[in-house]
Amino acid sequence: MANVTFIGLGRMGLGMAQRLLAAGHRLRVYNRTASRATSLVERGATLCPSPKEAAQGAELIFSMVSDDAASREVWLGAAGVFGGTPSAGTLLIECSTLSHDWVLDLAGEARRRSLSYIDCPVTGLPDMAAAGELTLLAGAAPEDLARAQPILDVLSKQTIHFGAVGAGTVYKLMINLQGAIQIASIAEGMALAERAGLNLHAVAETLATGQAASPQVVRTARRIVADDHDQNVLFTPQLRLKDVDYALRLARKLKIGTPFGTVAHAAYAKLCALGHGHSNESKIIEVARVQED
Structure with a gap:
């Protein structure tokens, strides 16, 4: 089982995090409204006070937030993931629907830190997220996607690889x-x-x-x-x-x-x-x- 971080527990993110926890992964979570994590904590997840702390020791870090500004804060903010020291090769999986420019900028920031980035927005409704029936729209290097696929399969009925980073977006x-x-x-x-x-x-x-x-x-x-x-x-x-x-x-x-x-x-x-x-x-x-x- 993997050490997984999930950031953003909105309508879609909560169901996705529940799937990861149910599959037996060790889950650390962050959400601006901490009460959204209550059901996950009751089932064994660790609630953290910041994205930086949530990302400690993670092999995969998922983000599912509302927009570019929220994503920028999660990754580059004062208490963001990049404020810590994720291990080289850690998979960053951004599932949010973001602007193409910001996705490319974020991927560049990840590369400079020797991290692997997948843009992986989703299609589906909240009930599909909870049932693991999303469709994942991936832009990634093939080797990075192959490493992430066993975890992505917990969340989805299919992953479609559209090409390099940015193509999923x-x-x-x-x-x-x-x-x-x-x-x-x-x-x-x-x-x-x-x-x-x-x-x-x-x-x-x-x-x-x-x-x-x-x-x-x-x-x-x-x-x-x-x-x-x-x-x-x-x-x-x-x-x-x-x-x-x-x-x-x-x-x-x-x-x-x-x-x-x-x-x-x-x-x-x-x-x-x-x-x-x-x-x-x-x-x-x-x-x-x-x-x-």
Whole structure:
């Protein structure tokens, strides 16, 4: 069994850490809100007061945090992992959805310390994290990924290797940008059906079997019908806006046009400005319900 550190126990991270602990690994954890670790500590994990202390003696260090700023603090902050002395060859596995530029910068910092870095964002929902059914999107040197794979298998149903460090993040930003466009567009369609007086239950169920169906479209349409955007929050507008912003930055760097992504970004920005940044992202129906002058 390995000495594993897990940093970030949010909706996804907690389930992932539970999987590692259940597999018998020796687990040290850190989270800004320490109470999130209670169930892990009760089952044998060690809660640490900082990322630096959590990383002591680790063979693998996972991070699952919200954005570039949180990731930078975890690794480079005053009490960050790099403030300690991880052993040469320690595997750093960043599962957060981050900007491509920061992933490359962070990988460079790791190399300068003779550490091995894998960018490994995930797809899946919190219940899939708890069940070990995530899909991992890896950018890594093949030998580093091979070393990490036995541990990654505890977390996932598959690991897809897209190429060198940064490639996993490129795919994750691409797919999250596509998701934002799909969700914004189905909200617009549902608002149209609602205003025209259609039975929204029938609309949502018909969508589920039609050619426009995707898991995100179906899930969002059903959440709009249920009107339960402030319960069982799976993914927030604030996080989606962050991901779209990172994707558009990458597109600009690569000189790719993003007319649809730009419109979706504006819709999520408006939703957050209306005070709904922490609801479920299906709340974007509220933006579609209001016609601009």
